Amino acid sequence: MIRTGDQYRESIRDGRDVWMNGEKVTDVTTHPAFKPLVDIRARIYDMAHDPATRDSMTYQDESTGEVNAIQQKPPRTREDWDAKRAATDAVLSDVGGVVTRVGDETIGEVWSLIDGQDVLNAINPTYAENVKRHIDHALYADPFHVSANTDPKGDRSKRPQDQDPDMLLHVVRETDSGIVVRGAKYETAAAYSNQAFTKPTIANWGDSELSDYALGFIADMGSPGLKYICRTGFAGTKPPADYPVSSRFDEVDTLVVFDDVEIPWENVLFYRDTKAATFIRATLHRYSAFAFTQRNLRLADLMIGAALWNVKQTGLEKQQAVQEKLATLACYREGINAHLTASIAMAEPSPGGLLMPNQSLLYTGRVLACSQLHEMMHIARELCGGQICITPDKASFDHPDTKPWLDKFYSINEHWVAEDRRKLLAYARDLLNSDYAGHRLTFQLFAQSPPFAHLGAVYRNFDWEGPLDLVKDAAGLSDNVLGTLGRKAK
CATH class of the missing domain: 1.20.140.10 (Butyryl-CoA Dehydrogenase, subunit A, domain 3)
Known part of the structure; x- marks a missing residue:
């Protein structure tokens, strides 16, 4: 069911290990650097219940009868896209500024996995099932979903395995329950989100078919072993009257450290296969x-x-x-x-x-x-x-x-x-x-x-x-040149 803003706030009061400016943050919902964006995300949840905005933010699912967030719905029609665009505009108008990582800009990355089902099924059919389950979870449970992409990387002239292995997030071992991962990711809004699609960065796989660095999973942001080391926030540091934008719309970026975090098998979306990782990276932003x-x-x-x-x-x-x-x-x-x-x-x-x-x-x-x-x-x-x-x-x-x-x-x-x-x-x-x-x-x-x-x-x-065919005909080239494209004359 669609949550309220207060339910969202309560969901991130889970004792997570958050640090900023050398101090541990006890409650991100009240800390001055986080509160403005937590309040905006809470307002987005409340907009789904507000009579003035709920029609632009929600739809009724035909199969369940439940009211769900438009932004979490996998798009199947042009009307779906028109509704998503209108919902985003409604949010930006309501809050009076631009916020980027609030869910609708990141859930689309998981939709791209639907288009990679054949690739995932070739590795392990369970992965495609996990993708479907998490898309359904995002649709019906309405979590605040963000994205984990960039690693610290280290020396990029070297392969990941030729330097400190933790520079790129990787699997250190398997258990009966899942995989244990170690490393770090930079994530915007991580410290006040519920879950993140964690996927491989752009990496030099070499000729390897398998790699412990080629993995993608959904991380529960309250998992044991996660540490959030945040950059200094703009909000709460200067008078709002003089800084009316940065005091309200700063989305805090975080180095999320995975200190031997266990990811349950049901949250693993792909693992070890470099072909799957390369495919996912290439199609990640299509939505x-x-x-x-x-x-x-x-x-x-x-x-x-x-x-x-x-x-x-x-x-x-x-x-x-x-x-x-x-x-x-x-x-x-x-x-x-x-x-x-x-x-x-x-x-x-x-x-x-x-x-x-x-x-x-x-x-x-x-x-x-x-x-x-x-x-x-x-x-x-x-x-x-x-x-x-x-x-x-x-x-x-x-x-x-x-x-x-x-x-x-x-x-x-x-x-x-x-x-x-x-x-x-x-x-x-x-x-x-x-x-x-x-x-x-x-x-x-x-x-x-x-x-x-x-x-x-x-x-x-x-x-x-299109341009090649246009010039071929305009210049009067023979059909022989089509061989250079791997095509035959029609």
Whole structure:
């Protein structure tokens, strides 16, 4: 059944071993660095019960009659995708900002395993059964599901087995109950989630057919032996009035240490086979890239809004140079929107019977969104102007000795008084120019995979034969050249 926000909070009060800034965190639901995102995830659960939002967040399962979360439903129709997109937009609008790792962007990685059933069955039919059971569990139990991908890696010029073996997560032994794993993973939101799809990183397998590093499983985040070592959080460290974005939307990244953690056999999705690991890595984002890229669309809207309000309040929106920069932001935004919309309009059946977004359009949209983000942020900075990095803080605007001067120099007219300008400049600074803004830029670039892997996904999914056939006919080439493609003339 769909949980409430309070039920979610209670589910992560399980005594997990969480550390930040050299101190042990006793309760992630109340700690100032974690509480803002815990509250947002709890709000997402509560939106499923709120009469104002439940219709956009839930659906009734035909076979069970139960009400389930739209975001956890494996997509089989275009209507499913439209509903998922609307639900994500509803969440981002309700919370007033962009949050990425809240479940809908990570559950899609497990759906990709449905498309790998033949590969998994060739190894062990039990693995495909485990995949189905966990997808059903995610659908009906509604856990907060995240993703574990990147390892510390160590010296990447060496094979995993040629250095400290713990640099990549690996199996150290089997038991009657399951496998025991050791190593570490970087995971966003891990410390306040319920479970994680833990899978192999991009690794150099060499010629090996079997490897203890080639494994994928569902980890219960309350398992004994897990340790969460978190980076310093942005929330709770600076005044929210001066940092309205980072104080609310920081999704804490964590080095999750697996210190001989036992994974039950029923949670093992694939194990040891490098062919399965390579296949899963190649298809991992065929669904989840949609939700990830959709966040960039919302971020583009926030940048446009912040930049446009800044030029409007100073009367610069009628200048041609300003309009050109705004138009550039609009082209970026609409480019992402077009790729997302077209990927569903031209969606294609998957090998496992799901409906996946058009892969070429989705992956090229992700490249557009990520590769141009830094340029768009810089354009938005230019439009917001230099005051976003030199404006005093709210305490100065409030102090009786400095308030009159700041009221004088920051008030433009009766419509734009000093306090509204301060709020706008503080928001733009935190969105575009703060430590948190730099962190988010890097996160968006690498969160699903590094840029070379983004382009690799495009290469594997683009229809190269179309342009080749076009030029073959236009240039009058003989059918002999088709032999170089492994094809025969029709």
